Amino acid sequence: MAFKVLLTDYEFENLKYEEDVFAESGLDIEFIKAQCKTEEDVIEQAKDADAILNQYAPISRRVIESLEKAKVISRYGVGVNTIDLDAANKKGITVANVPDYGMEEVSNHALALLLAWARKVTLLNNEVKKGNWDFKACVPIHRFNNQTVGVLGFGRIPRRFIEKVKPLGFKLAAYDPFVSAEDMAAAGVQKMELDEIIREADYLSLHVPLIKDTFHLLNAKCFSQMKKSAVIINTARGPIIDEKALIEALEKGVIAGAALDVTEEEPISIDSPLLQMENVIITPHSAWYSEEAMVELRQKAAKNIVQVIKGEKTPYALT
Incomplete structure (x- = not known):
């Protein structure tokens, strides 16, 4: 048969x-x-x-x-x-x-985006290529141990991401309503509620699935509660972020920046304001790949x- x-x-x-x-x-x-x-x-x-x-x-x-x-x-x-x-x-x-299948790759990519932003590698690279040999182009940069990396979700990929971030000295926090504080503490992570992690994170890395409850989970209200120095990292799914609200938050300086491997519409429109922003790093949904x-x-x-x-x-x- x-x-x-x-x-x-x-x-x-x-x-x-x-x-x-x-x-x-x-x-x-x-x-x-x-x-x-x-x-x-x-x-x-x-x-x-x-x-x-x-x-x-x-x-x-x-x-x-x-x-x-x-x-x-x-x-x-x-x-x-x-x-x-x-x-x-x-x-x-x-x-x-x-x-x-892509646990190592996605966690590595999220780490790469974090480090690229934390040390402003992309910004400095672009400035040098413009002829500006001056470290002041990246001011301010802070020590890792004075900053908090927050993760949304605590499944396979964010746990692996945290394992890789931990030796760098960042404070670590996570939001996941289905994981206990004890489980997170065993991994050296502080459990926070969503509104708390949004307020406290210097870098917020998204690792939740796209379902009804996570569609536009990060929106204008969330951005308004974040630190002005905060950066969002998304290697999960684009529609978890309200992209229109993100663009407005970035344009108005409500948050500092974003590092995105995914966008609401893929491929991203060539007319998207995100492509013109120096405080945004974008890769083409490639985090999974090796x-x-x-x-x-x-x-x-x-x-x-x-x-x-x-x-x-x-x-x-x-x-």
């Missing part, structure tokens, strides 16, 4: 790693590669699929209700905001992600499908 596996969309040069996993599974798998952009595209392609491998194409309630045979939807990455989890759960479809992470992501996403089709339980099941 052949199992139809639909890849809704992809941006890889080839699909060697996925094909190898399916070939080695011992299953008879028909691997269909598509480039779906809309719900209609997915509905047309996925109707009779046994499994769906997904990158960015929308797997909405409407799409899920149209599925006749699907047992599993596996997504490349940590976030599953492309998939309606409630609809999948009601239909008995397993949804799985790959939550651990060659090793790319391979791990693709293999694990495919293995999720193989395990469910075989009647096994994938460790990465969300529904």
Whole structure:
């Protein structure tokens, strides 16, 4: 019996790693590669699929209700905001992600953005290239042990980020309503409530998933409560920040700066004011990337499908 596996969309040069996993599974798998952009595209392609491998194409309630045979939807990455989890759960479809493939990479990238801002590396680089050989271009810079790094979320990535930040001497604080103060204290971190960490953090690093409760979690009200010297670091998801409010806060000096690997709209519009601001560092949603992470992501996403089709339980099941 052949199992139809639909890849809704992809941006890889080839699909060697996925094909190898399916070939080695011992299953008879028909691997269909598509480039779906809309719900209609997915509905047309996925109707009779046994499994769906997904990158960015929308797997909405409407799409899920149209599925006749699907047992599993596996997504490349940590976030599953492309998939309606409630609809999948009601239909008995397993949804799985790959939550651990980029843990080192994202925590490293957040650390790089923190250090670039804390030592104003990008600003100084740009000034020197303009012909300005003068340290005063970066005034003021403060010692790390006089500053607080706050993190929103206390899952795998922020815990690893904290482990890397800790030896540098920063004071550490975290907000996560699902983690106890004792657990945080064991990692050398002070637990704070959201309003408290917003007021106290010199650097606020975002590591929460994009869900209904975190959409625009940081907004104009939050920015108004932050230190004027505060910097926001986002390697999570763009819509966690109200970007319009962020731009206004940066333009008016309500906060000092931002280091963003993600934005509300991706790719960012060439007309975005963020691209013209010297107090903003932007990278193109690249925090997850290394060659090793790319391979791990693709293999694990495919293995999720193989395990469910075989009647096994994938460790990465969300529904």
